[in-house]
Amino acid sequence: MKSFDFECRTRVIFGAGTIERLGDLACELGFRRTLLVADPGLAASGHVDEALLPLRQKGVDVVRFHDFMVNPDSAMVEAGRILAAPLGIDSIIALGGGSSLDCAKAINLVLTNGGEIQNYAGNHEASRPLLPMIGIPTTAGTGSEAQTYALISDARTHKKMACGDPKLAFRVAVLDPALTVSQPANITATSGFDALAHAVETFVTTKRNHLSELFSREAWRLLESNYERVLTHPVDLEARGAMQLGAYLAGMAIELSMLGATHACANPLSAHYDTAHGAAIAMLLPSVVRWNGPVVQDRYAELLRIAPSKSSFGVQAPAEALARRLEELATAGSLADTLEQAGVPKDSLTVLAEEAATQWTGSFNPRPFDAAGALEIYEQSYS
Numbered sequence: 001m002k003s004f005d006f007e008c009r010t011r012v013i014f015g016a017g018t019i020e021r022l023g024d025l026a027c028e029l030g031f032r033r034t035l036l037v038a039d040p041g042l043a044a045s046g047h048v049d050e051a052l053l054p055l056r057q058k059g060v061d062v063v064r065f066h067d068f069m070v071n072p073d074s075a076m077v078e079a080g081r082i083l084a085a086p087l088g089i090d091s092i093i094a095l096g097g098g099s100s101l102d103c104a105k106a107i108n109l110v111l112t113n114g115g116e117i118q119n120y121a122g123n124h125e126a127s128r129p130l131l132p133m134i135g136i137p138t139t140a141g142t143g144s145e146a147q148t149y150a151l152i153s154d155a156r157t158h159k160k161m162a163c164g165d166p167k168l169a170f171r172v173a174v175l176d177p178a179l180t181v182s183q184p185a186n187i188t189a190t191s192g193f194d195a196l197a198h199a200v201e202t203f204v205t206t207k208r209n210h211l212s213e214l215f216s217r218e219a220w221r222l223l224e225s226n227y228e229r230v231l232t233h234p235v236d237l238e239a240r241g242a243m244q245l246g247a248y249l250a251g252m253a254i255e256l257s258m259l260g261a262t263h264a265c266a267n268p269l270s271a272h273y274d275t276a277h278g279a280a281i282a283m284l285l286p287s288v289v290r291w292n293g294p295v296v297q298d299r300y301a302e303l304l305r306i307a308p309s310k311s312s313f314g315v316q317a318p319a320e321a322l323a324r325r326l327e328e329l330a331t332a333g334s335l336a337d338t339l340e341q342a343g344v345p346k347d348s349l350t351v352l353a354e355e356a357a358t359q360w361t362g363s364f365n366p367r368p369f370d371a372a373g374a375l376e377i378y379e380q381s382y383s
Helices: 018-028 040-045 047-057 074-087 098-113 185-202 210-232 237-257 261-273 277-306 318-332 346-356 360-364 371-380
Strands: 011-014 033-038 061-065 091-096 133-137 149-153 160-164 172-175
Touching: 011 018, 011 237, 018 047, 018 091, 018 133, 018 172, 033 047, 033 074, 033 098, 040 047, 040 091, 047 061, 047 091, 061 074, 074 098, 074 149, 091 098, 098 133, 098 149, 098 160, 133 237, 160 261, 172 237, 185 210, 185 237, 185 261, 185 277, 185 318, 210 237, 210 277, 210 318, 261 277, 261 346, 261 360, 261 371, 277 318, 277 371, 346 371
Parallel strands: 011 172, 033 061, 033 091, 091 133, 133 172
Antiparallel strands: 149 160
16 A cells, blocks of 8 residues: 555534634634735625624734735735735635635745745745634635645746645635535536546546545545536535535545646646636546546546446446546536637647646656647647
């Protein structure tokens, strides 16, 4: 059996309405003056007010930071640091999707340890303690609340950087499925498909181990059987809860096993064409599954066996069967099938492939991954 080193660093609180406990949780951790990091859409939706009420009831002073967007970059992180630096912040609360959670982590790094976020790309051990954090995901997608990495773009080069440190773990993750009900259907679709991809990719990486496989299997079971349900019945809290828990478990799997070629190929698309991450994943994952098929057919067959839905699983080759099911799910989410439909120029594929080959996640793909392999995947995903 493969060796591994795992520590569960985050307390997880799950259930509808659990955001009402935020004030008590903050007090338990000694929060007195906290930075609330939430994207502008969360402020408009009323979810920021839901977080502020229990905090203010417990006397916690809150400084708000909303000046960032989807795919946060180093300039946005620096803006957060500049805001927080003179204010005596003793803690951070991240509210929102992966962008909010990742931006909060990155702000924490540069606020407490100095320098630029670029200094923390890859595995990095911050020399000073970080501020305690609470993460409250409002989407079922990235699983960032379970991870010790922040995905941030370099504002100068647009390259995605995975900035990792064990101290980036949230002290508490509040999983409240009621917070996900108000999100637009396209966000439900793209973030949910990203979570599905996490379950699939983590199950086959070269870094996987017996513990990560437990998380990947259960994440896949929950996500595959509830993705279509949350799209057709968006107020179904049972389905919402299953998606949110599945996304969290897939995030736990990432922490142990990392990802693969799908995410390596998706990042250049987001950087160059502002393609929503989940939408890029939906266009690429079926092709990656087919491309990986020759080396991990047995792994894909196991995913097929445990999936509650089996509408396309009669196809003989497991990789083809799984790819078809993923295409069904992408169609259910009204996601673009091909790169051509998404407006990606065909003459850009070679450049994209060269960039994809430099992405860290590609090094964990079960089939050796390079620029030639990335180009094959892009071409299969094009039309």
